[in-house]
Amino acid sequence: MQLSQLFPTLGHDAAFTSRHPRVSVVGGGFGGMAAAKALAAEGCHVDIIDRHPYTTFQPLLYQVATGGLNPGDVTYRLRSFAAKLGSHARFRRASVTSIDTENRLVHCDNGEPIEYDYLVLAQGVGANFFGTPGAAEHSYTIYTRGSSLTARDVIFSNLEALDTDVSKTFDVIIVGGGPTGVETAGTLAEMKSIGIPAIFPDVSIDRVHVALVEMGSHLLAPFDSSLRHYTRRQLQKRGVDVRTDTAIAEVREDSVLLKDGHELPADMVIWAAGVGAHKVAMDWGFETGRGGRIVTDSTLRVHGHDNIFAVGDGAIIDDNPLPQLAQPAIQGGQLIARQIVNLENNRPLETFQYVDKGTMATIGRNAAVVQLANGPKLTGLLAWLVWVTIHIYSLLGGRNRIQAMVNLGSRYLTFNREAGAIVGDVLTADGNPGKGDSESFRKAIAEEMESSDKDTDKA
Template sequence: MDTNLPVSAHPRVVIIGCGFAGLRLAKELRHAPVQVVVIDRNNYHNFQPLLYQVATGALEADSIAYPIRKIFAGQKNFFYRMADVQRVAPERNVVHTSVGDIRYDYLVIATGSLTNFFGIESIEKNAMQIKSIPNALNLRSFIFQNFEKALLTENPEEKQALLNIVVVGGGPTGVEISGSLAEMRRHVLPKDYPELDLKQMQVILVEAGPAVLGPMSAKSQQESKRYLEELGVIVRLNTSIKRFENCRAYYSDTEYIPTENLIWAAGVNGAEVPGLPPEVVARNKRISVNRWNQVEGFQNVFAIGDVANMVTEEMPRGMPMLAPVAQQQAELLADNLQRIMRNEAPKNFEYVNKGVMAIVSRNKAVVDLPKDVHFSGILGWFTWLFVHLMTLVGFRNKVVAFVDWAFSYFSSDQALRLIIRPFSRRDVKDDQGKKKAEHQNSTPEYNPAPPAIQTPVAR
């Protein structure tokens, strides 16, 4: 038991996950009379909002990740164990991990979210997702591998499928990656692939709802759609991809878009941890918590960030799954844990919305601030760059990202397009990093059978 953690006179706070929420909580507890134990399966903190830039070769993976031990160097009450949490046993105050059991006095679950494939098996098997650094690197390699393959094939439908990129989900991730791919088509690919007719390559953003950037203002929705279309992205609203097999993304029983490259950014579920009673896990797999982030029915178990389902009058569907929510919940919980230890009443969580933004391409971003303040274009773009640069963890990462962005801006180039992780769908792993057995034979072979109806995709 306890995986060689030192015995302490202070209560032990075990935090599962070192994302935005877990990292902020562990930092806020640095002077508290507690032993802080962070468990994460990765030994780095991953800055997810910039994953799409790694996927499209604009940033190095190293500049959006930071080693956990380095972040906490010098924090005396901090301990880290690299492990996968398999189960919690709240009746015994124990966490079962891949490296052994860890006892706790207070448990904080900050495990974030997982891609939601809505139970569509063909999409889960064959689509690419963008939730982790390995996902982003796989995506980058896969797309460039397919351009190499497109050079070799004589079959027009196969070539079209290799070149087409379908992005499903018109939220910020879908918009950002579509814009970035369209820019790559305009500025980067013609230099690298002069033999390919890139007019054939289509970037298609498919959204089930009536607008992109659903939760943002109407102005942001309209402007981002216009920006995307100016870049040549085909935006298909009110359309759902129902299955993806044999290099065809079907949006009805017979109609499809030919593509090898389907990026699924259509939704997430909470990354719940087994062991909690089913009644505290909501439909979206988020864990139901009260206004102190305490898990319903438990005195010493808490959940924060994406995995926490905090329903309030203003937010009847739960707090948005955003980094500032995770960070603000962590800050309050650090204070509340110390209040609880002093037998004082905890404070209720109130989300302070400082604004939301999304970038489409260079000089084009949309920003919504509280009190209906909206701006876009180059001012929005500078704001987006500044906020993301400032929130990156680590000075080195800020400098490297700044240099990479400045280089891309002045050269219209994205330098990082090496296929260093040759990728096949046989390598697909789930979000827990485990190989999925069912993927072993799932590489979709291109099926040259004549299509029933081919989607009319205009440019």
């Protein structure tokens, strides 16, 4: 798929051929790339700023964490993206430290300040632990490339330890019943029931336990009730201990304390319960709302600023909160380009009208749920094929799509023999996975969440 297919242009000649408004786009996720693509097509000078040199297709990061895909399959160089936008587009690898709205400058930790006429905030979000004691210190996330690789190594380390320590069990708790939690739980459960007998013939599958804990009454809450029930049945069929209406009081080093007083053993806690604003973005001085997200009006303009827009997971429309998915971010980014054209031509701004194209989640091999807007609701093999096709199609770069197709196809065809064949590093030298060296990884993840970057829009 070409860039124009995922992020289509406005479909006409460039609006600016002499004067080229300078637009700084903070964040290289779905919203930022959509805005940059459309703005470059209009003839704007576009500066894309992101602290990573790549964009990440986050809906498939759980596949990286569970060994189905390589990190290179789901990442794409932002410099390559900018180069394809033309001579007026530039990429700066940097973290935004502050924004001088009076002088229209973006200050970064790398290089000189960047001047702008218009500013697009598409900085995304990071993990939200909702103040749960111990969650940040003792949980793993799969919202970034680095954290997904760390999670993969922890899973690999624990599986390897099962083969040498006959007294050990591997208890995994996934917190959050949204698409990320469901997809991770389903993959780990199939790794347990199918992969372990093939890869570790001396290890009983009874020594591996996968639990999915959700505070609400349902998994995949935004989905139709029939799809929610199907999801729960499929996870339970795969051996997942599904616990809804279950709130977590504390995450400990080797267990999770529930608010009802029960304690669950946990060698690994994967936190997929939601996202929140990056701390650095909350210090930029803009009005924030729920979850620390930057508040905009219905035109996506930031409150109190005529030339600043915000889009994606890190933004929230004051009177119309939208789901934190890829499509609202992409459509919002495209609208911002039109808004800048409108402002430059003294035309009224448009109201953002989100077009819901549906949503989906995979549960495991041959099982998924697809809910199309005003269309059919799909389950089973057909839904799974739709999920695979759309996710591979949505990857940027031909190499990424080919590699992902080969890797996912290989996993499908050899599933009975290699479903548990994760390749990673054993994190400790003392045979005690989840401790020791992994503490340095935990600290690195914590620092990443403090400074972070990236748009976690989900497909």
